[in-house]
Amino acid sequence: MKIPFNKVYNTGEEEKYVLESIRSGSHCGNHSFCRKVIDIMQKKHGFGEIFLTPSGTAALEMGAVLADIGPGDEVILPSFTFSSTVNAIILFGAKPIFCEVDPSTMNIDVMKIEELITSKTKMILPIDYAGLPCDMDKIMALANKYSLIVMQDCAQSYGSYYKGKACGTQPHIAAFSFHETKNYNAGEGGALVVNVERWVERAHFLQEKGTDRRLVLSGVKSKYSWVDKGSSYLLSDVLAAMLYAQLKNEDIIKSKRGLITKAYQKLFTSFANLGKLSIFQVQEHHELNHHAFWVIFDTIDNKEEFMSKLREKEIAAYIGYLPLHSSPKGIELGYKVEDLPLTEDVANRLVRLPFYTGLADSGLDHCINSMSQVLNKIYN
Numbered sequence: 001m002k003i004p005f006n007k008v009y010n011t012g013e014e015e016k017y018v019l020e021s022i023r024s025g026s027h028c029g030n031h032s033f034c035r036k037v038i039d040i041m042q043k044k045h046g047f048g049e050i051f052l053t054p055s056g057t058a059a060l061e062m063g064a065v066l067a068d069i070g071p072g073d074e075v076i077l078p079s080f081t082f083s084s085t086v087n088a089i090i091l092f093g094a095k096p097i098f099c100e101v102d103p104s105t106m107n108i109d110v111m112k113i114e115e116l117i118t119s120k121t122k123m124i125l126p127i128d129y130a131g132l133p134c135d136m137d138k139i140m141a142l143a144n145k146y147s148l149i150v151m152q153d154c155a156q157s158y159g160s161y162y163k164g165k166a167c168g169t170q171p172h173i174a175a176f177s178f179h180e181t182k183n184y185n186a187g188e189g190g191a192l193v194v195n196v197e198r199w200v201e202r203a204h205f206l207q208e209k210g211t212d213r214r215l216v217l218s219g220v221k222s223k224y225s226w227v228d229k230g231s232s233y234l235l236s237d238v239l240a241a242m243l244y245a246q247l248k249n250e251d252i253i254k255s256k257r258g259l260i261t262k263a264y265q266k267l268f269t270s271f272a273n274l275g276k277l278s279i280f281q282v283q284e285h286h287e288l289n290h291h292a293f294w295v296i297f298d299t300i301d302n303k304e305e306f307m308s309k310l311r312e313k314e315i316a317a318y319i320g321y322l323p324l325h326s327s328p329k330g331i332e333l334g335y336k337v338e339d340l341p342l343t344e345d346v347a348n349r350l351v352r353l354p355f356y357t358g359l360a361d362s363g364l365d366h367c368i369n370s371m372s373q374v375l376n377k378i379y380n
């Protein structure tokens with residue numbers, strides 16, 4: 001039985017809503033399905049103002065524009081993240097300051113942020129890797145102490161909770177992804193959440209190509225004009241219709257995915273207890289959206305053997321991110337491999353396991369049995 005790394009999940013309602021959107025005659029952004037999606041997101045998780053965007057990448061970029069990130073600014077972020085996180089700030093001329101991760105979560109190490117803050121620091125940009133929330137209380141406390149902006153990259157954490165608060169509700173701004181590899185899929189899609197009331201009107205202008213078109217739509221003005229910088233940060237209504245089907249079924253999707261986390265946790269905890277490998281440490285104050293599962297092996301050789309034996313069994317497992325500081329672009333910007341030895345070390349030993357909603361219905365037992373055989377071969 002072939003197990004891919006990821007596979008899209010359809011709830012069965014997508015076609016109905018997409019067709020409805022097509023037939024409505026309005027396919028651009030901020031139409032009826034966009035409003036339905038925003039409503040469902042707000043009611044379910046209590047976010048501030050929500051802007052549906054064409055991707056998580058676009059949401060991060062819109063957030064950077066909203067925060068007025070520019071030349072001379074420094075932004076602190078983990079090196080263990082996706083290119084979109086860092087591109088969102090270098091596109092506007094800011095300098096990334098990479099911080100080490102905490103290997104028990106693979107999120108930014110909050111104990112190492114303060115030493116990186118300078119008079120040029122403008123933003124902290126943490127991510128919730130694999131949907132596990134980063135330590136937002138500590139990050140927000142630092143941001144308040146030094147008057148910094150926090151943009152949380154929640155691309156992977158829609159539906160995760162930290163101390164009873166949905167990821168994305170605590171920072172000034174947060175970016176979500178609804179790419180097909182995420183728990184809730186619009187094909188391509190994203191959202192920017194703006195939790196600062198006084199930034200909301202401007203965010204509407206930025207999303208609409210720097211115009212005040214929103215004031216025309218709401219009847220305040222008769223003609224719209226160019227009022228700010230901006231771009232086209234809008235999700236098409238047709239894709240919002242697809243996303244609506246997914247978000248309406250959020251709890252079903254989440255509980256199916258929860259079965260996968262539970263099964264992986266059971267298998268890998270026994271090896272972790274023997275000191276052979278480590279898995280993420282979920283605390284009582286974390287509620288997972290069950291986006292992904294990773295394992296850090298004791299040696300690179302054991303990681304390679306695990307992956308190659310799984311490949312022989314047609315089960316796809318992948319490495320995580322290649323750290324940004326030691327990637328070709330990071331080196332070009334002047335960073336050195338040895339700048340972040342801990343990130344470099346753990347990233348080299350990390351494997352992400354196949355994880356998609358349908359795996360809970362078919363293939364999970366096969367995956368667990370095959371992985372168990374491989375682990376026993378490696379470690380016994």
Ligand SMILES: Cc1ncc(COP(=O)(O)O)c(C=O)c1O
Pocket residue numbers: 055056057058081082084085127153155156176177178179189190
């Ligand atoms: C941490 C992180 N940030 C940003 C993104 C970009 O999201 P999108 O693919 O929707 O542009 C991703 C997508 O994989 C991601 O994992």
